[in-house]
């Protein structure tokens with residue numbers, strides 16, 4: 001039983017959702033929450049090993065140059081932590097091996113996919129098998145969408161979650177698996193955690209505008225096989241309170257926003273399992 005759940009939110013080089021994500025971790029009950037600049041990780045000033053819950057927020061890291069999160073993936077893969085032979089990627093692998101949790105939102109999801117952390121079949125976190133690329137609409141999509149969770153998914157973060165309404169804000173959110181086999185496996189292993197859907201949270205919606213980016217099979221979020229790594233394009237940290245909702249003055253809404261449950265599930269799980 002973990003007494004103090006320590007969460008890290010990585011920022012820097014164009015990340016812009018770190019404060020909301022840190023706030024979500026605090027509201028979810030994490031006792032220690034630090035926003036850490038990636039340069040402080042690369043200098044060895046801060047260590048991933050000292051934390052249990054890693055949050056990779058949204059934003060425009062490196063100005064989306066070379067494709068969203070691509071340059072940052074290379075930074076994690078190739079830059080050595082000062083004074084050591086280790087790369088940030090190596091400390092990530094250790095973090096995963098210890099059963100800790102990683103949540104990537106939007107730009108953070110793009111990073112996880114481009115590193116190969118997701119979907120991470122057979123515990124292979126080094127091979128990229130899906131990508132997130134330019135929206136079919138050819139433009140940045142900034143609006144709220146309906147999402148349907150897969151009830152039987154092993155995803156730690158979405159346990160007990162029913163239909164959710166969250167905002168997307170991205171130019172490169174179209175999920176494309178490398179081939180048909182990868183897509184089949186994602187579905188078979190229930191790693192497709194969230195799909196864009198209709199307002200009644202009934203059926204997954206393949207077509208625009210409900211599928212805002214043209215994602216294959218309307219996929220909005222995926223997890224790894226253990227369910228401890230999760231990435232999604234919509235922003236759960238942007239709906240923590242009723243007043244975040246676009247129609248809060250007109251609709252009667254619960255005080256708590258639907259995004260908070262995702263963070264609470266993570267903190268509760270860590271407290272129980274680590």
Ligand SMILES: NC(=O)CC[C@H](N)C(=O)O
Pocket residue numbers: 057058059060061064068105106107108169170171172173
């Ligand atoms: N909100 C975000 O994290 C956006 C991610 C990325 N910059 C994109 O446009 O796709």
